[in-house]
Amino acid sequence: xxxxxxxxxxxxxxxxxxxxxxxxxxxxxxxxxxxxxxxxxxxxxxxxxxxxxxxxxxxxxxxxxxxxxxxxxxxxxxxxxxxxxxxxxxxxxxxxxxxxxxxxxxxxxxxxxxxxxxxxxxxxxxxxxxxxxxxxxxxxxxxxxxxxxxxxxxxxxxxxxxxxxxxxxxxxxxxxxxxxxxxxxxxxxxxxxxxxxxxxxxxxxxxxxxxxxxxxxxxxxxxxxxxxxxxxxxxxxxxxxxxxxxxxxxxxxxxxxxxxxxxxxxxxxxxxxxxxxxxxxxxxxxxxxxxxxxxxxxxxxxxxxxxxxxxxxxxxxxxxxxxxxxxxxxxxxxxxxxxxxxxxxxxxxxxxxxxxxxxxxxxxxxxxxxxxxxxxxxxxxxxxxxxxxxxxxxxxxxxxxxxxxxxxxxxxxxxxxx
Amino acid sequence: xxxxxxxxxxxxxxxxxxxxxxxxxxxxxxxxxxxxxxxxxxxxxxxxxxxxxxxxxxxxxxxxxxxxxxxxxxxxxxxxxxxxxxxxxxxxxxxxxxxxxxxxxxxxxxxxxxxxxxxxxxxxxxxxxxxxxxxxxxxxxxxxxxxxxxxxxxxxxxxxxxxxxxxxxxxxxxxxxxxxxxxxxxxxxxxxxxxxxxxxxxxxxxxxxxxxxxxxxxxxxxxxxxxxxxxxxxxxxxxxxxxxxxxxxxxxxxxxxxxxxxxxxxxxxxxxxxxxxxxxxxxxxxxxxxxxxxxxxxxxxxxxxxxxxxxxxxxxxxxxxxxxxxxxxxxxxxxxxxxxxxxxxxxxxxxxxxxxxxxxxxxxxxxxxxxxxxxxxxxxxxxxxxxxxxxxxxxxxxxxxxxxxxxxxxxxxxxxxx
Numbered sequence: 128x129x130x131x132x133x134x135x136x137x138x139x140x141x142x143x144x145x146x147x148x149x150x151x152x153x154x155x156x157x158x159x160x161x162x163x164x165x166x167x168x169x170x171x172x173x174x175x176x177x178x179x180x181x182x183x184x185x186x187x188x189x190x191x192x193x194x195x196x197x198x199x200x201x202x203x204x205x206x207x208x209x210x211x212x213x214x215x216x217x218x219x220x221x222x223x224x225x226x227x228x229x230x231x232x233x234x235x236x237x238x239x240x241x242x243x244x245x246x247x248x249x250x251x252x253x254x255x256x257x258x259x260x261x262x263x264x265x266x267x268x269x270x271x272x273x274x275x276x277x278x279x280x281x282x283x284x285x286x287x288x289x290x291x292x293x294x295x296x297x298x299x300x301x302x303x304x305x306x307x308x309x310x311x312x313x314x315x316x317x318x319x320x321x322x323x324x325x326x327x328x329x330x331x332x333x334x335x336x337x338x339x340x341x342x343x344x345x346x347x348x349x350x351x352x353x354x355x356x357x358x359x360x361x362x363x364x365x366x367x368x369x370x371x372x373x374x375x376x377x378x379x380x381x382x383x384x385x386x387x388x389x390x391x392x393x394x395x396x397x398x399x400x401x402x403x404x405x406x407x408x409x410x411x412x413x414x415x416x417x418x419x420x421x422x423x424x425x426x427x428x429x430x431x432x433x434x435x436x437x438x439x440x441x442x443x444x445x446x447x448x449x450x451x452x453x454x455x456x457x458x459x460x461x462x463x464x465x466x467x468x469x470x471x472x473x474x475x476x477x478x479x480x481x482x483x484x485x486x487x488x489x490x491x492x493x494x495x496x497x498x499x500x501x502x503x504x505x506x507x508x509x510x511x512x513x514x515x516x517x518x519x520x521x522x523x524x525x526x527x528x529x530x531x532x533x534x535x536x537x538x539x540x541x542x543x544x545x
Numbered sequence: 546x547x548x549x550x551x552x553x554x555x556x557x558x559x560x561x562x563x564x565x566x567x568x569x570x571x572x573x574x575x576x577x578x579x580x581x582x583x584x585x586x587x588x589x590x591x592x593x594x595x596x597x598x599x600x601x602x603x604x605x606x607x608x609x610x611x612x613x614x615x616x617x618x619x620x621x622x623x624x625x626x627x628x629x630x631x632x633x634x635x636x637x638x639x640x641x642x643x644x645x646x647x648x649x650x651x652x653x654x655x656x657x658x659x660x661x662x663x664x665x666x667x668x669x670x671x672x673x674x675x676x677x678x679x680x681x682x683x684x685x686x687x688x689x690x691x692x693x694x695x696x697x698x699x700x701x702x703x704x705x706x707x708x709x710x711x712x713x714x715x716x717x718x719x720x721x722x723x724x725x726x727x728x729x730x731x732x733x734x735x736x737x738x739x740x741x742x743x744x745x746x747x748x749x750x751x752x753x754x755x756x757x758x759x760x761x762x763x764x765x766x767x768x769x770x771x772x773x774x775x776x777x778x779x780x781x782x783x784x785x786x787x788x789x790x791x792x793x794x795x796x797x798x799x800x801x802x803x804x805x806x807x808x809x810x811x812x813x814x815x816x817x818x819x820x821x822x823x824x825x826x827x828x829x830x831x832x833x834x835x836x837x838x839x840x841x842x843x844x845x846x847x848x849x850x851x852x853x854x855x856x857x858x859x860x861x862x863x864x865x866x867x868x869x870x871x872x873x874x875x876x877x878x879x880x881x882x883x884x885x886x887x888x889x890x891x892x893x894x895x896x897x898x899x900x901x902x903x904x905x906x907x908x909x910x911x912x913x914x915x916x917x918x919x920x921x922x923x924x925x926x927x928x929x930x931x932x933x934x935x936x937x938x939x940x941x942x943x944x945x946x947x948x949x950x951x952x953x954x955x956x957x958x959x960x961x962x963x
Contacts, residue, residue: 140581141725142571145563149586153560163558164593166586169565175582182600332548345919404852412830415851419829422905422938424853431851432861433823439848439891443861473857487840509616520840 128161128300131187134195135204137170137281147194155288159297160304160358161189171201180201182209184272187298188248191292196262198242203267205247210278212267214249222246222254226261246335248425252276255291258281264291294490301453307354308361312372314379315346315388315533322347326375329368336368344522345529346388348374348377365473378542381533387443389421395539396427396477401505403535405464405471406432408482416529434465444468455494457482459511462500466511470504477538478504481531483514485523499527510534510544546578549605551597553602553612553622554587554697566611567704573706577715578605578722578776589619597959598629602690605718612697614680616660622667623683626694631665640664640672644679670694673709677701682709685942716818725772726779727818730790732797732953733764734807740765740900744793746917747786754786762940763947764806776858796960799951806950807839814845814895823849823955824862825882826874826900827917834948847893852883862886873912875900875931880918884929896955898924899949901932903941917945921956928952928962 138144139428146168153163167183169175176195177284183190195204209216225245230238245261247253257278264287265276275292277284309517314322319342323330326349330338335356341348351368353361373380381391389476396403411522418424434440437456441448447462454460462480470478483499490496498516512534518521537544547762552569556562564586572583575820585601587593601608611624624670627634641697648656663679667861671684675696682705684692693710695702697899717723721833732740737760750758753774759766769786771779789800799809814821825832833849834841854859855874859866864882879900888896901917908914930952934941955962 137566140584141575142568142573142581143567146570147563150557150560150563153558155560157559163590164590165597166558166584168584168586170582172582179583182679244585350691376599410834411846412825412833412849412851415830415836415853416828416942419853420939420942428829428853430853430857430861431830433830433848433851435833435837435843435848435850442892443848443850443890470860474860521838524834524838 128189128296128304129187129297130156130161130189130191131164131183132166133176133190133192134166134168135171135176135192136278137172139168139194140170148279148281151281151285152191152288155293156296157307157354160294160300160306161296171203171293173194173203173207176203176207177211180207184211184269184274188271189273189275189296191275191277191288193277193284193485193502194538196245196276198239202244204276204365205244205249208267208274209249212269212274214267215249216247218243218246218253219248220250222256222263225256225263229261250332255287256278257283258286259263264293266295275276285365303357303520304401305355306358306361307352308358308365309350309352310365310369311341311384312349312351312369312376312380313346313386314349314376314384314387316530317347317376317379319347322349322376322379326372329375331370331373333368336364338368338372342423345520346528357430367517372408378537378545379533381536387421388529388536389424392418392532392536392539393421393424393427399476399539401476401539402427402429403477403479404429404469404475405531406469406478406480407431407433408435408440408442408465409485410481410531411435414479414481414531415533417528429473430472432469440465440468444472449470457484457498457500459500459502459513460483461500462511463504463509466502466504466509477505478502479531479535481527483516483523483527485527486519487520497523499530501527501534503531503534504537507538507541510538510543546606546607546714546722547582547605548579548585548609548714549582549601550580551594551601551608551610552586552697552833553586553589553610557586557612558588558938566585566697566699569699570609570706573711574711574714575772577711577726578718578724579714584910589613589621593622594621594625595629598625602629602687602692606689607691607705607714611693611695611702614663614694614696615655616663616679617635620662622694623662623667626683626685626692627667630667630687630692631691632669632685634665635784637666638662638665638843640674640681643681646681648840663910670935673705673832675701684709684713692794695956698931702797721775723773723780724776725770726776727768727770728783729759729802730767730769730787730794730803731800731806732767733799734860734948735765735794736760737765737798740767740794740797744790747789747793747799748863751786754782756786756790758867760937770847775852785869796955796963799954805839806947806954807836810954810957811842811845812834812838812951813954817894817957819894819957820845820847821848821894821895821897822843823949824851824858824887824896824898825851826853826883827903828899828942828946828949829853829946831942832897832899832949835946835950847891849891850887858886862890875902875912875916875930876919877918877920880920880929881922881927884922884927894924895953897949899936899945899952901941901945903938903945905938915941917941919945919949919952921949921952923956925956925959928956932961
C-alpha cells in the first residue's frame, strides 16, 4: 500500500521551514502498514505544482498534498488541483458558513472578500472542516486514485490527517496489514559502545526485531523496530524485547517510550518518601530546571543553590573554605560537601551536587574542560562519580544534568553506583 | 539559475529522520542567487531512485543528490547513478588509498572488503575527498547537466556542499546574480500585535525589504528579507531597515542576527561594572541556566537560589515569613523581597526574581496559571512587572525567564521599565 506526499510552499525551498510534516506522516503510515514511497516538495508556483500533481496522479493510488490552502494570493493549491483534476471550483455553503462564523467570532463585522476563497472547493470534493483553522481538508476521489488535500500548518495538518486520512488508509490496508512499529528503551549514564557490548547477544537474538542505538547527549536510546508483521504480533514481539533490554541494561535503564527521566525519579523518590535539593555549579540551574519540567515535582523537589562563584559554595552551602582552597572547586571533596550542604541547608532528605568545567575556557592539564564531579547524599549514605564529558559547553552541561538524574534514580532505587 | 535536490534514504520516508539538509541547501542557494525548485525524497530502492534520477536529468541543469553513499548494502546511490548515466564504476586509486589509510588509523589490519565500494566511482566523475568521513563527493558533468552526489550525514554533506558545490554554482550564477538575503532583529517583552502596531509604518516603508513577524515563546523576531537584487545592494537595504526597526522597537529590541540575549545582558552589566544574582521559583533554574549558557558569564554572574518550596524563600533569601503568609508566594511583595534577598544574600550588585504559577495545576481564580511576577533590584532602585503568560508549563517558564532577562537588560541600560 504505497502513498506519496506533495509538500507545497516557497518557505520549504528557501529553507525558512524544515518539512517535519512529512516525517510525521511517514511514521504514522508505517504504524498502519502503509508505506510512504516518495516526497515531492515544490514552491507556490502553479505550473510546477501542476506538473508535480500530474506526475503523482499517473503513478500512485494514494497521494497527500500539504500547504497552499491559506487565504492569501500565494495559496494556490485549490486552484491548481481543480485545474489538474478538471473539477471547477464551487463555493461550498457549509464551509462558507463556517468561515463567516469564525470571522464574526474574531469580531469582524464582515469577512474580508479574499477569505471567501477558503470556502471554494473543487466539484465533488469531500470537505472535512478544520478544527484548528479555516482551511478545510479536501478529499478527491477518482477511479483508482485518491487525493487528500491538507493545510500545511503542522497542528492543522496533524489533526486533519488523523481524522480524514489515516482511518481511510487503515481501512484500505486492512486488519492483516503488515505494519512497521517501534518502541524505545531509554538509558542514561552509559556510553553507546559500552551499552552495545552489554546487550550484544540480545541484539542478535531479537530478530525479527531490529535494534538501533540512538545516542543523544547524555543518553542512549535503544530503538526496537519490527516490520512486515501484523500489528498484534508486532506489539507482542516488541514487548518481549523491550523487557529483555530493560533487564539487561539494568542500572542504566530508566524507562520505555514517552516517559521522562525526571518523572521516573519523582516516582522513586515518592516511593521512598524522600525530598530532594540540589547544588549546582557548571549546570547552573539546568539540573533544577530539568527536574521541575515535570509537573507536580513540587511534591518532592524543595529547591537548590546555583553556586556559580566559589564564595557562594561557602556562604550558602557551607562548603568549608579550606576544602575549596585545597582541592579546588571542581573536586570530589568539594562536590561531596556541596551535596551535603544542599541536603542540610535546604533541609531535604536527599542532596545532589554538580561541579565541573563546562568550557570553552577554564580547563587545565590536570582539570580539563569536560571534567565534572557528581555527588549524591541520601539517608543511606553518600556517593560520587567522576565524569569526562566530551563536546561543547552545552553538551557538557546537559550530560552532567542527565547523569546526575541517573545517579539520583539509582540511589533512590537502592542500587549501588556501578 | 534553478537547482533540484534528490534526497535518498528509507529513514526519511519512515520519518525516523527529518530532512534538515534540504532546508540548509535552500538557504545557501538563496544566498548566492540560485533557486531550489524541487526536492524529491526517495528510499533506498534502486528502481525508484533510478526513475527519480531520470526525471531530474530530463528537467534540470543542476541537481544535488544526498545520501546512500555509505559502505553497507543499503547504500546504492553510486551504482544507480552509474547505471542511469551509463558510466561504469571504476576503483579510484586516490580514493582507495584514502579509505585504506582511514581503516589503518582505526587500528584495522585490513579494510573490510565491502568498504572497497567506497573507492568506486562512475567513470569520469570528479572526486572530492570527504574531510569528515570516508565517502567522497562526486561531480558528474554531462553536456548541459551537472550532478553533485553528496553523502547524507549532515556534517559531511554541509562541508562538501560548501567546498564542492557552492563555489561552482556561484561561479555559474555570476557576480550580478540576484540574491535572497535576510537579517533578524530580536525583541523580547512585547507581544506580536503590539510590536506590529509600533513598527507599522516602517513595515510599509521598508519595500523592497519584506518584514515578517516570527513569534517564538517569549520573543518576537522581525525577519527582514530582500530578494531579487545584487548582494551588495541587498546588504545595504537590510542594514538600513535593521537600524530603523531597532530604533523604533526601542526598549524591546536587544540585538540583530546571531547574538544572544544573555550575551547582550552581559555586555551591559560589564559596562556598568555590576554583578548579578537571581532568585527563582517557577522558572526553577531556567533563568540561571539561560544566563550561564553564555560562555564567560562567570565574569558577571554570581549564582542564584531556586526557592521552589516557600520555606526556602524565607530561609535562604530572607523573605519575611509574614510577606509570604499575607500576600502569597506569587505576589509583587514576595517577588520584590526575593530580588532584594538575591542581591543581599549573594552579595551582588543586581538581584532578579521570578515567582509565578507555571501550571498545569495550582491556579486559582485570583491567581490563574500563567500569572508571574518579575522583579529587579539594582543600585539605581527596584522595579517589578506582572506577566500573564499564555501556554503550557514549559511556555510559561520559558517566557518568564526571557522577559526577566529583558527587564534586566533595560535596568542595566538605565532605561525605565515601560
